Amino acid sequence: MTFAINQAPAYVPAGSGGSAIRLKGKIAVITGAGRGIGRACATRFAQEGADVVLLDVAGDIPGIPYRMGTREQLARTAALCRQHGAAVLDMACDVRDRAAVDQAVERAVARFGRLDILVNNAGVCGPSGKVIDQVGDDEWTLMLDVNLNGPMRMIRATVPYMTQLGGGSVINIASTAGLVGYRRFSAYVTAKHGLLGLTRAAALDYAPVGIRVNAICPGSVRDDPELEASMLAEIVRSLGVPEGQGTEVFLYGQPTRQLVDAQQVAAAAVHLACDDSAGTTGATQVIDGGYTAI
Ligand SMILES: NC(=O)c1ccc[n+]([C@@H]2O[C@H](COP(=O)([O-])OP(=O)(O)OC[C@H]3O[C@@H](n4cnc5c(N)ncnc54)[C@H](O)[C@@H]3O)[C@@H](O)[C@H]2O)c1
Numbered sequence: 001m002t003f004a005i006n007q008a009p010a011y012v013p014a015g016s017g018g019s020a021i022r023l024k025g026k027i028a029v030i031t032g033a034g035r036g037i038g039r040a041c042a043t044r045f046a047q048e049g050a051d052v053v054l055l056d057v058a059g060d061i062p063g064i065p066y067r068m069g070t071r072e073q074l075a076r077t078a079a080l081c082r083q084h085g086a087a088v089l090d091m092a093c094d095v096r097d098r099a100a101v102d103q104a105v106e107r108a109v110a111r112f113g114r115l116d117i118l119v120n121n122a123g124v125c126g127p128s129g130k131v132i133d134q135v136g137d138d139e140w141t142l143m144l145d146v147n148l149n150g151p152m153r154m155i156r157a158t159v160p161y162m163t164q165l166g167g168g169s170v171i172n173i174a175s176t177a178g179l180v181g182y183r184r185f186s187a188y189v190t191a192k193h194g195l196l197g198l199t200r201a202a203a204l205d206y207a208p209v210g211i212r213v214n215a216i217c218p219g220s221v222r223d224d225p226e227l228e229a230s231m232l233a234e235i236v237r238s239l240g241v242p243e244g245q246g247t248e249v250f251l252y253g254q255p256t257r258q259l260v261d262a263q264q265v266a267a268a269a270v271h272l273a274c275d276d277s278a279g280t281t282g283a284t285q286v287i288d289g290g291y292t293a294i
Contacts, residue, residue: 022274024049027112029105031055031095031154032122034069036229037173037221037262039077041119044266045273046086050117053108054078057122058092063142064124066234073228087112095122095150105157115161117273120151120195121173125231128185129238135187143187148194155202159211167210169273172199173265174215176288184239192217196284203282212281214272219288220250222259229262255290 028045032038034056042052058071071092078090089111093104109115124146127139151172162168177185178192196215203213223229236246251257268285271277286292 021049022270022276023117026050026116026273027053027108027114028117028119028273029053029055029108029115029154029158030119030121031093031150032057032069033077033090034058034073034228035077036069036224036227036231037218037265038069038119038121039073039080039227040224040262040266041121041269042077043080043084044263044270045117045119046081046084046088048270048274049085050273051087051112052081052089053104053112053115054081054088054090055093055095055104055122056090057094061094061124061142061146063127063138065126065238066230068124069228076228095153096145098153101150101153101157105154105161109161114165115158116165116168118154118158118162118168118170119173119269119273120154120170122150123147123173123175125185125188125235126238128188128235129240130184132186140187144191144194147188147191148198151195152198155198155213159206159209162211163206163209168212169277170199170202170206170211170213171269171272172196172213172215173269174199174217174284176217176219176286176292178215178217179284179286179292199284200282207281212272212277214277214280214282215284216265216268216272217284217286217288217292218265219254219260219286219291221262221265224262227262232259253291253294254288255293258289260287260289 028050033054056069056074078088174195175192177189178196199215
């Protein structure tokens with residue numbers, strides 16, 4: 001049997017896995033997209049055919065003791081997504097700011113006409129490194145505002161548009177800190193436990209309108225220079241771990257003896273975003289090299 005050169009390719013049902021493009025025609029909003037896991041998710045979503053709305057605070061936040069993503073890093077993520085053929089809208093947006101969140105979502109809908117997927121990835125691991133009675137109110141409030149209230153604001157702003165479409169997928173990037181405690185990281189641990197609660201509550205609220213809400217709990221993710229990621233280095237700094245011993249601290253108690261790769265998190269996010277996971281909501285995908293299995 002011969003084929004004409006312009007014959008349409010064989011029909012591939014959405015979400016059939018394998019090498020199919022699984023997010024064609026979908027619009028995905030990703031917060032904290034300037035670098036790290038957010039950049040890995042953005043480029044993977046673009047590879048899978050999605051058009052992307054990339055949000056990042058793109059500037060330092062008073063009270064957070066390390067550099068946030070920059071405008072240049074956000075532009076770099078956008079360029080990588082365009083290389084995969086995605087249409088991109090990138091904007092500075094602080095998830096602590098309700099008006100900015102609402103405006104960013106409105107601009108995204110004005111540009112693309114729809115929203116299908118939200119990846120709540122923006123998060124900060126510090127200020128940390130203190131026992132609870134040493135934590136100031138401002139430090140506590142800041143950590144919860146970014147890591148827990150931010151995702152809630154993003155869900156509140158986006159779900160009305162997903163509801164109009166009759167469905168959608170929200171993916172909250174939590175942490176193993178949402179499942180177990182870590183010493184001297186109380187605000188982070190509390191926020192990430194809260195994010196899993198928000199995931200389950202939102203899954204129940206929105207199941208009737210076809211929106212699925214799931215979480216991913218990465219363990220210690222390798223600081224990949226390609227992604228300009230540095231969260232592990234920041235945790236090492238805040239705990240005062242001696243130079244050169246950081247990796248061993250993170251691998252302690254981890255059966256695979258390998259740090260998690262941001263691409264593994266991005267692959268799980270694609271799975272939760274597409275119809276491959278149509279039966280999954282209110283669930284938590286753990287990617288931690290077995291850390292919480294012990
Ligand atoms: N790296 C890890 O080992 C690890 C492990 C488990 C969970 N996580 C979670 O994964 C997510 C991403 O972490 P990462 O390692 O890529 O960190 P990262 O610091 O490299 O990137 C986070 C991005 O979020 C942005 N951001 C921070 N606050 C923001 C705000 N208020 N509004 C908008 N954007 C904001 C930053 O500018 C930055 O670009 C976080 O939620 C983090 O808690 C990371």
